[in-house]
Amino acid sequence: MSRITFLWRHLPDYAARLIRATIDRGHQVDVIATRPYVPIEGMERSLGQRAHWIKDTTDTSFAALGLTVPDLVFQGGYHVPAFNRLAADARAAGGQVVLMADNSARPTWRQRTVDPVRHRLAFVPRFAGIFVPGASGQRFARAMGYDPDRTVTGFYGADPSVFGDGGPLETRPRRLLFVGQFVARKNVLGLAEAFARVAARHPGWSLVMCGSGPQREAIPAHPQIEVRGFVQPEALTGILRESRALVLPSLCDHWGLSVHEAALSGCALALSDGVGAADDFATPANAVRFAAGDTGALAGALDALMGWDEAAWQVARPVSLALARRFGPERFADGVERLLAVATAGMGEDAALLRGSARPAIAPVPRRPTPGTPDFAA
Numbered sequence: 001m002s003r004i005t006f007l008w009r010h011l012p013d014y015a016a017r018l019i020r021a022t023i024d025r026g027h028q029v030d031v032i033a034t035r036p037y038v039p040i041e042g043m044e045r046s047l048g049q050r051a052h053w054i055k056d057t058t059d060t061s062f063a064a065l066g067l068t069v070p071d072l073v074f075q076g077g078y079h080v081p082a083f084n085r086l087a088a089d090a091r092a093a094g095g096q097v098v099l100m101a102d103n104s105a106r107p108t109w110r111q112r113t114v115d116p117v118r119h120r121l122a123f124v125p126r127f128a129g130i131f132v133p134g135a136s137g138q139r140f141a142r143a144m145g146y147d148p149d150r151t152v153t154g155f156y157g158a159d160p161s162v163f164g165d166g167g168p169l170e171t172r173p174r175r176l177l178f179v180g181q182f183v184a185r186k187n188v189l190g191l192a193e194a195f196a197r198v199a200a201r202h203p204g205w206s207l208v209m210c211g212s213g214p215q216r217e218a219i220p221a222h223p224q225i226e227v228r229g230f231v232q233p234e235a236l237t238g239i240l241r242e243s244r245a246l247v248l249p250s251l252c253d254h255w256g257l258s259v260h261e262a263a264l265s266g267c268a269l270a271l272s273d274g275v276g277a278a279d280d281f282a283t284p285a286n287a288v289r290f291a292a293g294d295t296g297a298l299a300g301a302l303d304a305l306m307g308w309d310e311a312a313w314q315v316a317r318p319v320s321l322a323l324a325r326r327f328g329p330e331r332f333a334d335g336v337e338r339l340l341a342v343a344t345a346g347m348g349e350d351a352a353l354l355r356g357s358a359r360p361a362i363a364p365v366p367r368r369p370t371p372g373t374p375d376f377a378a
Helices: 013-023 043-047 081-092 114-126 135-144 188-201 233-241 257-264 295-306 310-324 329-344 348-354
Strands: 003-008 028-033 072-076 096-100 130-132 151-153 175-179 206-210 225-228 245-248 268-272 287-290
Touching (some): 013 028, 013 043, 081 096, 175 188, 175 257, 175 295, 206 233, 257 268, 257 310, 268 310, 287 295
Parallel strands (some): 003 028, 130 151
């Protein structure tokens, strides 16, 4: 099988579980990463092997790390100096590099003007393909000039062996849940204000906010709002199963892994239009959506959601579960193998000789679209 290296900044547990699916298919995989902001228990246990930990600015090479140059490198972003050095090392030895990018399509002046030029000149020529989370990332890649046939979705996803269905929504506690950083970008203060505006109309409901960050102390006290700290993945799954809906009011969230975790748990969703994953998981049957940064619109969405009747909750859960099944470790591994095929198909004998073995190029694999999902190169 092929040798693959993942370069992942602040490697989270969910990424370790995604990569494990590729390892389990028999590929030789190395993971070079920087440490996560918050220590995660059992990270290398989730991965199934040790990771090679470096810093953003480490001056290194595959040889210095005691590693073989891979056939294909998956590079997380393009701003980490150490990753850029390793990618250059791989290219010099005849390997290929794929960009992993979680950017979402946004109607900003920068994405309409500056970014397409910058990507076409500086980044598109450097990468043999691009791995994006979902539909919004796919639109971003197309707008930036990446080849649609080398743009693959499935880069993010939660593990269904960790997050699972919590049962009928109408019988769960009347709880809304926020999971994420307590920072301005997540609009946590706007969420607290919006919930407080309508809480009196729904006395049996609560808002639980799980996370950490500088705005924690600024969240106003309210008898129906409970603020908790950072929750490890194994503990979060229980909280999700005991919640009716996830609320993510972000001003900008490239994808939003917690949305997939909630959908796997059968939760309904309340998402701003700044959340990239909304295009993949939110429908009128299982979600309410609202304008990012509009506290009045957010309050109205929460008021409507908490006012759902039993029939609405019964409809929402199977829709969330069905949409959730389209992402996760197996979808990630499918994407890796498709990019491996398209990125190495044109390498030929000369590139293989640079790495010491004249292996034939790998033929492209047949496209395997997921029903109801934007295809890899739609």
